[in-house]
Amino acid sequence: MSWTKTTLGEVCASGGGAIQTGPFGSQLHASDYVETGVPSVMPQNIGDNAIVEEGIARITEADATRLAKHRLRPNDIVYSRRGDVERRALVRPENAGWLCGTGCLKVSFGDAPVVSPAFISYYLGTEESREWIVRHAVGATMLNLNTKILAAIPLTLPPRSEQEAIAEVLGALDDKIAANTKLATTADSLAVAEFQHAVRDVALSEQTFADLATVSGGGTPSTKVLEYWDGNISWATPTDVTPLSGPYLESTSRSITEAGLTACASSLYPAGSILMTSRATIGAFAFAQKPMAVNQGFIVVQPTDTELSPWIFHEMRSRVDEFIAHANGATFLELSRGKFKSFKVRLSTSAAMNAFGKEAARLHEVASHALRENRTLAATRDALLPQLMSGKLRVKDAEAVLEQAGV
Numbered sequence: 001m002s003w004t005k006t007t008l009g010e011v012c013a014s015g016g017g018a019i020q021t022g023p024f025g026s027q028l029h030a031s032d033y034v035e036t037g038v039p040s041v042m043p044q045n046i047g048d049n050a051i052v053e054e055g056i057a058r059i060t061e062a063d064a065t066r067l068a069k070h071r072l073r074p075n076d077i078v079y080s081r082r083g084d085v086e087r088r089a090l091v092r093p094e095n096a097g098w099l100c101g102t103g104c105l106k107v108s109f110g111d112a113p114v115v116s117p118a119f120i121s122y123y124l125g126t127e128e129s130r131e132w133i134v135r136h137a138v139g140a141t142m143l144n145l146n147t148k149i150l151a152a153i154p155l156t157l158p159p160r161s162e163q164e165a166i167a168e169v170l171g172a173l174d175d176k177i178a179a180n181t182k183l184a185t186t187a188d189s190l191a192v193a194e195f196q197h198a199v200r201d202v203a204l205s206e207q208t209f210a211d212l213a214t215v216s217g218g219g220t221p222s223t224k225v226l227e228y229w230d231g232n233i234s235w236a237t238p239t240d241v242t243p244l245s246g247p248y249l250e251s252t253s254r255s256i257t258e259a260g261l262t263a264c265a266s267s268l269y270p271a272g273s274i275l276m277t278s279r280a281t282i283g284a285f286a287f288a289q290k291p292m293a294v295n296q297g298f299i300v301v302q303p304t305d306t307e308l309s310p311w312i313f314h315e316m317r318s319r320v321d322e323f324i325a326h327a328n329g330a331t332f333l334e335l336s337r338g339k340f341k342s343f344k345v346r347l348s349t350s351a352a353m354n355a356f357g358k359e360a361a362r363l364h365e366v367a368s369h370a371l372r373e374n375r376t377l378a379a380t381r382d383a384l385l386p387q388l389m390s391g392k393l394r395v396k397d398a399e400a401v402l403e404q405a406g407v
Helices: 008-014 061-066 117-123 126-136 147-152 162-198 258-262 305-317 320-325 338-340 350-390 395-404
Strands: 003-008 017-020 037-039 055-061 075-080 088-090 104-107 154-157 204-208 213-216 229-236 254-256 273-281 281-288 298-303 344-346
Touching: 003 008, 008 017, 008 147, 008 154, 017 147, 037 061, 061 147, 061 213, 075 117, 075 254, 075 273, 088 117, 117 162, 117 350, 126 147, 162 305, 162 350, 229 258, 229 395, 273 305, 281 305, 281 320, 298 305, 305 350, 350 395
Parallel strands: none
Antiparallel strands: 003 154, 017 104, 037 055, 075 088, 075 104, 204 344, 213 298, 229 254, 273 281, 273 298
């Protein structure tokens, strides 16, 4: 099987496509964005080879028509033009007609693609391609991409049939990940809806969060003492929580030692503890899925009655706007533990809260299990990716791995 060396620009041109920059600010102003309309993909909407619709900006159909050359078609690839320039997303059928927005670049393979666009999107996610992009991006303070740099990305491609087979294998994993993510989102949304129904017409009680739970915080060991770091104790920061697909924290980017735990203001909180970010970003939540310490950016809530944990968690989630309104700070907002403790809590009858707790716990177990499986699937995909792209692993062997993974 022969592999061909080429570039991204060459394969685009061969199919009648091109690489182009999204509209500049002079073509699309802040005042042009509307509540409902055509989604406009910005760098923050580029996820892991997929477009993230949550929070996406929108423009009118008239503006989208005016900027027609920037509209997306299935199998285009969108890149962030500045900042995290490694990020890219393959345009799916459901994204057709959306706009390649300001701050992005569009890669189009034309009406007669000579390659598998899905394969190329995976190829561009390999470590080698990502490193090449970073090395060739321009800018000292913030990295920037342009059409010339993207066009020059080197590609080593197998025959078209092999490209499609590889893309199908990796796509099966991504499809399963997407299905699991949708399941988790649905389960979480059902729990939220159940809570909203349960607290309908329920007034604030005289009891506060402090009456119902132990409310604690965290701290950071000195970064100058190496003996405090890289131990076997998970140590969470808000950046571990804010990108989560669901409120379940399985792992942390940093860890500390027993000495580090002793030297900081955090306890080792048990699995099931409710973590809420309390400074800068107020109101990102997670259930700790294993014992962990936290930094000073959290309020940690441990309900005295664990049966009430789902109720208190959802009560906290539903009160974020109030928490933000009572936060203080010149540089960034922070909700103090003292203020949080003083908030009164809505409490229904014991029977109603227990019934909700059982159903919510079931829904959260469904969601957390699906997202836990996603981590395994993503790890499998990321392990297969370089092997398939280099030709070291044949498709039939990768299919056997998928079968073992139940995909």
